[in-house]
Amino acid sequence: MITIENYINGELIPPSNNRYLDNYNPSEGKVYGKIPDSNEKDIAKAYSAAEKAFPIWSSSSVEFRSKILQRIADLILENLEDLALAESKDNGKPLSLATAVDIPRASSNFSFFAKAITQFSSESHENNSINTINFTLRQPLGVVGCISPWNLPLYLFTWKIAPALAAGNCVVAKPSEVTPYTAYLLAKICMEAGLPKGVLNIVHGLGASCGNAIVEHTNIKAISFTGGTKTGEHIARTAAPMFKKLSLELGGKNPNIIFSDCNYDKMLQVTIKSSFANQGQICLCGSRIFVEDKIYDQFKNDFLEKVKQLKVGNPLDKQTDLGALVSKEHLEKVDSYVKKAVEEGGVLLHGGKRIQIENFPEGYFYQPTVIEVESNNCTLNQQEVFGPVVSLMKFSTEEEAIQLANGTKYGLSASVWTSNIDRSMRLSQQLKTGIVWVNTWLNRDLRTPFGGTKSSGVGREGGLEALRFFTEPKNVCIQYSPE
Ligand code: NAD
Numbered sequence: 001m002i003t004i005e006n007y008i009n010g011e012l013i014p015p016s017n018n019r020y021l022d023n024y025n026p027s028e029g030k031v032y033g034k035i036p037d038s039n040e041k042d043i044a045k046a047y048s049a050a051e052k053a054f055p056i057w058s059s060s061s062v063e064f065r066s067k068i069l070q071r072i073a074d075l076i077l078e079n080l081e082d083l084a085l086a087e088s089k090d091n092g093k094p095l096s097l098a099t100a101v102d103i104p105r106a107s108s109n110f111s112f113f114a115k116a117i118t119q120f121s122s123e124s125h126e127n128n129s130i131n132t133i134n135f136t137l138r139q140p141l142g143v144v145g146c147i148s149p150w151n152l153p154l155y156l157f158t159w160k161i162a163p164a165l166a167a168g169n170c171v172v173a174k175p176s177e178v179t180p181y182t183a184y185l186l187a188k189i190c191m192e193a194g195l196p197k198g199v200l201n202i203v204h205g206l207g208a209s210c211g212n213a214i215v216e217h218t219n220i221k222a223i224s225f226t227g228g229t230k231t232g233e234h235i236a237r238t239a240a241p242m243f244k245k246l247s248l249e250l251g252g253k254n255p256n257i258i259f260s261d262c263n264y265d266k267m268l269q270v271t272i273k274s275s276f277a278n279q280g281q282i283c284l285c286g287s288r289i290f291v292e293d294k295i296y297d298q299f300k301n302d303f304l305e306k307v308k309q310l311k312v313g314n315p316l317d318k319q320t321d322l323g324a325l326v327s328k329e330h331l332e333k334v335d336s337y338v339k340k341a342v343e344e345g346g347v348l349l350h351g352g353k354r355i356q357i358e359n360f361p362e363g364y365f366y367q368p369t370v371i372e373v374e375s376n377n378c379t380l381n382q383q384e385v386f387g388p389v390v391s392l393m394k395f396s397t398e399e400e401a402i403q404l405a406n407g408t409k410y411g412l413s414a415s416v417w418t419s420n421i422d423r424s425m426r427l428s429q430q431l432k433t434g435i436v437w438v439n440t441w442l443n444r445d446l447r448t449p450f451g452g453t454k455s456s457g458v459g460r461e462g463g464l465e466a467l468r469f470f471t472e473p474k475n476v477c478i479q480y481s482p483e
Pocket of ligand 1: 147149150151152156175176177207210211213215228229232235250283384412452456
């Protein structure tokens with residue numbers, strides 16, 4: 001049994017109430033660890049540690065902060081195997097995915113912002129006619145809160161923490177209570193890397209108590225949150241009267257738009273990934289597949305053939321394509337969406353059932369599922385399932401494809417498959433999403449702005465956007481004497 005502790009003021013300590021929650025291994029469906037059930041007392045403790053650390057950390061040189069962040073990045077890579085195994089065990093994702101993507105990206109998040117902060121600059125505006133210069137001071141905010149979800153645990157946790165620390169803030173952070181393990185291991189890495197005490201505090205617990213206490217804390221100046229749209233709404237309501245700065249990365253119902261003139265083989269290969277990578281539990285998965293009518297039947301056949309070849313199984317097995325869903329509750333939610341889709345007239349083309357895997361009778365495994373729908377207004381096309389479930393629907397014109405793609409409350413990302421550059425530009429302009437991928441998917445350059453429109457969120461992360469979010473711009477206006 002692994003017992004996780006909070007990381008506060010540079011030490012690993014138990015929660016103030018000494019209460020712990022169960023942590024499940026989703027592929028076994030069994031409890032394998034305990035995590036602190038922290039509350040507002042622990043958040044208050046974490047805040048005071050961060051507040052105390054802030055004057056020194058924020059006034060330390062950029063080179064010093066950069067060096068420590070780079071050391072953390074290096075240690076993550078040195079511990080790649082252990083971290084990937086921990087992530088796979090905690091989340092149910094294939095070990096191969098955690099090894100190739102999650103953990104290397106967590107390291108890159110730190111190394112990227114270790115470098116980015118050394119290049120961060122601000123504007124100045126000179127007006128010679130009145131002997132004035134305005135320049136923008138970019139100062140750290142103080143103590144900030146970072147709250148992350150379970151689907152890409154260490155990847156998304158570090159995507160927030162790294163820019164916050166690089167910019168000179170101190171942090172109170174909470175990983176998802178469903179996947180806390182790698183955040184705990186990160187605390188140990190920060191201790192080894194010599195991160196000064198109190199600069200980063202990692203508090204574990206439930207969203208309603210521990211997470212909410214971060215948002216409600218009057219002196220925590222900003223909240224960077226990634227998670228569900230409903231939780232985002234609650235956070236926005238709580239934070240608004242305190243005028244906190246907010247970055248909200250929320251849900252998606254992303255369109256994958258396929259035109260007949262695309263590079264078909266590449267599209268098919270990538271569409272399998274964009275549908276089912278990480279068991280479809282990526283906010284950027286293309287869960288609504290729209291196919292031009294000319295190639296619809298061909299696509300349906302070829303896609304189903306490939307889906308049938310996907311192997312659902314032991315996350316530690318190298319051949320596994322899909323591991324377990326993250327929890328029993330989530331599996332039941334996914335299954336209920338599939339049932340509802342069929343009730344509403346959707347045609348189940350493949351999957352739609354929980355599966356039992358040899359030696360893992362209690363694991364939360366679910367078949368990759370494909371449902372053909374006739375209307376974009378069905379629940380399946382309007383609500384986020386966040387599992388291995390995609391819908392197929394045909395369209396006949398470019399205008400119709402745009403209308404269908406924009407016809408949800410979400411606006412995170414879209415993929416467009418076409419070899420017509422003019423069309424790709426028209427769609428890029430008209431799709432109401434924060435990200436458009438043309439002839440690719442999940443192709444990420446950390447310098448680019450990342451985030452959604454509509455109910456998919458507010459604000460942008462990534463590159464300079466993240467450093468801007470975690471700093472307060474202050475305009476300084478100096479009038480000088482010309483003599
Ligand atoms: P969630 O909203 O349930 O939880 C996210 C985090 O918020 C967890 O740490 C949770 O404990 C915490 N939380 C819950 N209630 C809270 C409250 N009242 N106050 C403060 N914190 C609270 O989301 P989830 O189920 O962990 O993650 C899945 C969701 O995340 C999906 O909707 C997915 O689309 C979204 N997501 C979005 C992005 C993006 O970049 N836009 C990336 C990944 C996941």
